[in-house]
Amino acid sequence: MWVRRLAALGCCLAVLAGCAGGGGAPAGASGDAAGASGPAAPPPASRATITALPADDTQNLPPEGPVRVTVAQGRLVSVRLADTRGGEVPGSLAADGAGWTPDGPLPLATAFTLDAVAEDDQGLRAAQHTEFSTMAPLHTFAAFFTPEDGSTVGVGMPVSLRFSRPITDRAAVERAIAVTADPPVEVAAHWFGGQRLDFRPRQYWAAGTRVTVALRLKDVQGAPGEFGTQHKDVRFTVGRAQVSTVDLDARTLTVRAGQGGKVLRALQVSAGDAKHPTYRGVLVVSEKYKVTRMNSQTVGMGDEYDIKDVPHAMRLTTSGTFVHGNYWADPSVFGTANTSHGCIGLADAKGGASGETPAGWLFEHTIPGDVFEVRASTGDVVPANNGLNGWNLSWAQWEAGSALRGGASPSAAPAAGAVVSQAPAPSPAPSPAPSPAPSPAPFPSPSASPSPTAAP
DSSP states (O other): OOOOOOOSTTOOBTTBBSOOOSSSOOTTOOGGGSOTTOOOOOOOOOOOEEEEESOTTEEEEOTTOOOEEEEESSEEEEEEEEETTOOBOOEEEOTTSSEEEESSOOOSSOEEEEEEEEEOTTSOEEEEEEEEEEOOOTTEEOEEEESOTTOEEOTTOOEEEEESSOOSOHHHHHHTEEEEEESOOOEEEEESTTSEEEEEESSOOOTTOEEEEEEEOBTOEEETTEEEOOEEEEEEEEOSOEEEEEETTTTEEEEEETTTTEEEEEEEOBOBOSSSOOOBEEEEOOEEEEEEEEEGGGGTOTTSOEEEEEEEEEEOOTTSOEEEEESSSOGGGTTTOOOBSSSEEEEOOTTSOOSSSHHHHHHHTOOTTOEEEEEOSSSOBOOTTTTTOGGGSOHHHHHHTOTTTSSOOOOSSOOTTOOOOOOOOOOSSOOOOOOSSOOSTTSOOOOSSOOTTOOO
8 A cells, every 4th residue: 555645734634634524614623614594503523532553654654563453432443444455453452442443563564554443432433544655675665556455446447556665766666567458558657766666557547457667676776775575566446437527616526437427427516615625637546445543633724614524535635525415414515615724525324324425425436546637717726646546647757756657766786686577668559548537638648746735
């Protein structure tokens, strides 16, 4: 799994995400964030307060931790610590439900997710999610990857690798990674700094494509004195084609599927207001949570909101843009007014259990890698490195970010002992036929640098 590296100002901490969502300000929100028809009553908040260690996005954690979860004014209902393959780490819950710790040290060079749910004496729940990775052995580096091995993803899912140490010989590392597709399609690499390398085709993947990522990094020197450790294959499958269009001006979300773009459902939304506009562009779902916490402090908005049980949340950017359910708003704002802090909100019920609400239906019919094409008459296009959103670069811009195709000086040869597998060179023949999903071409190409004021 790709462990997120947060942008500077405006980023969120894991699921302590950045926006309140469409309509009706939650407890603590300023008056100008309320819906035009007036806010609904503030939702009751759980008194349970979860603290998790290590902090979100911690890297190079020693195998002995510290890793622990504690809760004040409540009891832990569940704690799940898992690696990128879904393997759960056993742990022990305190008799009073106030704390949890793993039963032993963690493996090296591994990415983990830690999810905890607690309940207060009134039965109100709070959730906490963090991601971290353990250190690689001295003088080595490893690649953490998205998507997971064996997963089924949407047509917009790139291959995204995050390296445990900065890479200075990008050509040597890029040469040691091959991404191939069946049926065949041209795939190119793009570096976002020295620790992230993404791969994507020219257009969205075709439904049913089988993708193999061959990591031949063992003994490859990525930086002076730093050598790769991995020799493995990661495989995933592209599922059905589904691309949704969000019209921020009309406040609608239209879900389309298949080669003809058949409309499955049209939904009403409330997106970012004039002060907190929602990003335009091609945004790809990277994570899904039935219930999660969203806190304005994590995106530099002070104490405007802190909602501990936001339902049906799907992440679109690292900096905190989500599509999510909203049970606290006046229902009249959906489809009529944009009132959120930057997220795309849909009507929902408290708890995240119902699949009958608009947000619940969308959650159940969306998988990581599905695409939301967000259109509006004004607003910034999402930076390509803010989430899995490299589709907002043109193909020429994308290829220019490759150490092998973009004019960078590759090393003369890989490190001694390296096993090299290079992706096929671009063919002079016409490019393969487009995938069933529409092309993201209508969007302008943004800068590859993160926005310092990314809207949550």
